[in-house]
Structure formats: C-alpha cells, structure tokens
Amino acid sequence: MIRVDASSFIPIYEQIKKEIVRLVATGQLKVHDPLPSIRDLAAEIIVNPNTVARAYRELEQDGLLSTQKGRGSFIADGAAPEASSKLKAYLGRIMDEAIAEAKTFDLGGDAILGLFEDRLRRSADRRRGGRHE
Amino acid sequence: MSELLRIQGLSKSFGRKRVLEDLDLAVESGRVYGLLGCNGEGKTTLARILMGIIPADGGDVLYKGRRIAFGESAYKREFGYVPEDPFFYEDMTVRGLLDFNARFYPRWDRKRAAADLERFALDPKSRVGTLSRGMKLKLGLVVALAAAPEFLILDDPTSGLDVPTRQGFLRDIIRELAASGTTILFATHLVHELERIVERLLVLHGGRLILDEDFEKVKAQHQASLEDIFVNLVTKA
Numbered sequence: 001m002i003r004v005d006a007s008s009f010i011p012i013y014e015q016i017k018k019e020i021v022r023l024v025a026t027g028q029l030k031v032h033d034p035l036p037s038i039r040d041l042a043a044e045i046i047v048n049p050n051t052v053a054r055a056y057r058e059l060e061q062d063g064l065l066s067t068q069k070g071r072g073s074f075i076a077d078g079a080a081p082e083a084s085s086k087l088k089a090y091l092g093r094i095m096d097e098a099i100a101e102a103k104t105f106d107l108g109g110d111a112i113l114g115l116f117e118d119r120l121r122r123s124a125d126r127r128r129g130g131r132h133e
Numbered sequence: 134m135s136e137l138l139r140i141q142g143l144s145k146s147f148g149r150k151r152v153l154e155d156l157d158l159a160v161e162s163g164r165v166y167g168l169l170g171c172n173g174e175g176k177t178t179l180a181r182i183l184m185g186i187i188p189a190d191g192g193d194v195l196y197k198g199r200r201i202a203f204g205e206s207a208y209k210r211e212f213g214y215v216p217e218d219p220f221f222y223e224d225m226t227v228r229g230l231l232d233f234n235a236r237f238y239p240r241w242d243r244k245r246a247a248a249d250l251e252r253f254a255l256d257p258k259s260r261v262g263t264l265s266r267g268m269k270l271k272l273g274l275v276v277a278l279a280a281a282p283e284f285l286i287l288d289d290p291t292s293g294l295d296v297p298t299r300q301g302f303l304r305d306i307i308r309e310l311a312a313s314g315t316t317i318l319f320a321t322h323l324v325h326e327l328e329r330i331v332e333r334l335l336v337l338h339g340g341r342l343i344l345d346e347d348f349e350k351v352k353a354q355h356q357a358s359l360e361d362i363f364v365n366l367v368t369k370a
Binding site for chain 2: 006007008009011012013038039042043046047048049050
C-alpha cells in the first residue's frame with residue numbers, strides 16, 4: 001500500500017507521510033484502522049526504522065495518528081478532513097509551481113486555465129479509452 | 134545520543150600510497166553511518182583497522198572513551214563485522230562454525246543463531262565450502278548478529294550479489310536495527326542500498342572524509358539523488 005522512491009530527493013519520511021495522508025484522504029484507511037508497526041513497515045518498504053518512526057511521530061503531531069503504548073498506531077478521530085486539506089494543500093503547491101513556471105512564459109490566467117482544462121480533458125479521454133481496451 | 138566511537142588523526146599507507154590521511158570521525162550510538170567511496174579509497178582499510186586486523190600508522194581509535202591498542206581483543210566482542218568476502222573455515226559445517234564462534238562471544242545468542250539459520254534456509258549440516266557466495270554472506274550475518282554487537286561494520290557485503298539477495302540482506306539489517314538499535318557503519322560503493330537506511334553520510338576520498346553530514350540535510354541542500362550527490366562531490370574534490 002505504502003510506496004517510497006528511495007532515490008527521490010524528497011525525504012523518505014515525507015514520502016511515507018504523504019502516502020498515509022493519501023490513503024486516509026481516499027478512504028483506503030479509515031478512522032481507528034491500525035497501521036503496521038514501525039518495524040514491520042520498515043522491513044516491508046526497506047527503510048530505516050527511525051525514518052518510519054519520524055513519519056509516524058510527525059503525523060501524530062498533525063493529529064492524523066494516535067499511538068497507544070503497546071497497542072500501536074491508529075488513524076485518529078477527525079483524520080479524514082485533516083488529510084483532505086493536507087492533500088489539497090500538497091496538490092495546490094504543485095499547481096503553484098506550474099503556474100509560476102507558466103508565468104515565466106508570459107502566459108495569462110485564461111491561457112493557464114485553458115491548459116489545465118485541456119490536460120483534464122486528455123486525462124479523461126485516456127481513462128475512457130482504457131475501458132474499451 | 135552518546136558517543137560510541139571516536140577516530141582521531143588516523144593515517145595508513147601501503148608503500149608510497151597514502152590510503153588514510155589524518156582522518157577524524159565521531160560515531161554516535163544507535164545511528165546508521167553510510168560510508169561511500171570509490172573502489173580503492175580506503176573503506177576496507179578503515180574497517181580492517183577498526184577490527185584490529187591491520188595496525189594504523191598513526192592516530193587513535195577510542196571506543197566508549199577508551200583508546201584501543203593494536204592487538205587488543207576485548208573490545209571486539211562488542212563489534213560485528215561482515216566483510217565483502219567473509220573468511221570461514223571451508224571444511225567446517227555451518228553448525229561447527231557457529232559453535233566455534235560462540236566460544237569467543239560472551240553475549241552469544243544461540244537461539245537467535247538457530248532462528249536466523251532457519252529463516253535463511255541454511256542447513257546446519259552443510260559444509261561451509263559448499264555454500265554459494267550469497268549463502269556465505271547470510272552465514273556471515275548470522276555470525277555477526279548472534280554476537281549481539283553494539284557496533285556493526287558492514288564492508289561492501291552485498292557487492293556482486295543479485296537484487297533479491299541484496300534486498301533480503303537489507304531487510305535483515307532493518308530488523309536488527311528495529312530490534313536492537315545497533316550502531317552501524319555501512320561501507321559500500323552501491324549507493325542505492327545506502328539511501329534507504331543511512332542517517333549520517335560519510336564520503337571518503339583521497340584518504341579523508343570530504344563529507345560528514347546528516348543525510349536528510351545533504352539531500353535538502355543538493356536536491357538530488359544520492360548517486361548524483363556522490364558523483365558531484367567526488368569529481369569536484
């Protein structure tokens with residue numbers, strides 16, 4: 001379920017955090033669902049256990065996880081709206097980057113919007129095309 | 134975190150070639166140190182000096198604040214060492230080799246050794262000489278971990294092995310880390326292996342450490358993969 005790209009320059013603990021946020025925001029992980037132990041997840045995705053521990057710790061600070069001694073970590077109450085807003089913020093940052101890049105090409109708001117709509121249409125076409133295969 | 138090991142002004146030459154030159158390093162307990170260097174840059178020399186296999190020409194190694202003299206053996210009971218080519222008595226059986234090692238290590242964990250053998254599908258009755266290199270590496274790890282080391286030195290153990298075997302080896306190291314919080318010095322020239330577990334990055338070049346920094350910091354600074362960072366550092370140096 002959780003995947004990381006070790007050669008990416010995005011820190012691995014950030015990738016783990018984002019994966020869990022994504023799973024919560026898309027409903028694949030629900031409130032009170034247990035998470036794998038630090039040790040198990042570390043062995044599964046082959047990363048340092050301290051890295052997994054850091055991701056869990058930070059998600060706990062953000063209110064997405066609750067950890068009970070001896071029982072492990074669970075998705076916390078109210079995690080879903082928090083995860084959605086985090087995911088929106090994350091996607092927003094990617095869009096901001098695209099917008100900033102577009103502005104260096106002197107594109108105006110309408111042109112940028114047109115580009116987004118065009119990409120959206122193409123991705124929808126691809127998905128529709130996929131069903132016929 | 135407390136300091137486990139300190140290396141001060143370490144130097145070593147072979148003939149005219151200076152392999153280590155006034156090398157300093159402080160190792161904190163419970164962390165994973167990745168030691169990167171091209172072939173022939175002295176990674177193995179450093180590991181062998183730490184293991185007391187060869188003497189240094191100059192400098193000091195302090196373990197838990199105490200200076201280690203060449204020829205001393207007591208401290209080595211707390212060290213685990215998995216070299217690239219583990220030396221074993223080829224005529225011994227796997228069980229015989231474990232029994233032989235058990236006598237040297239006061240903290241030897243028989244149960245653990247037996248469990249690891251089973252997990253690795255190593256037959257205790259096999260003769261060491263008949264094992265493949267991958268199986269020998271696993272045996273090397275069984276021996277190193279059964280001794281319950283505080284400090285584990287891995288010297289390019291996975292080079293030349295296939296990817297599934299390497300991943301399996303890394304998983305075992307990760308289990309060890311999670312269970313015991315062992316301090317690890319992982320020397321390699323295979324950067325992909327390292328970026329999954331390293332916390333502190335060391336780059337050995339021209340006999341010195343040209344980098345000794347937290348890996349996350351290095352990544353954030355360079356915004357690049359470890360492979361690119363390594364190549365960049367070594368070619369600039």
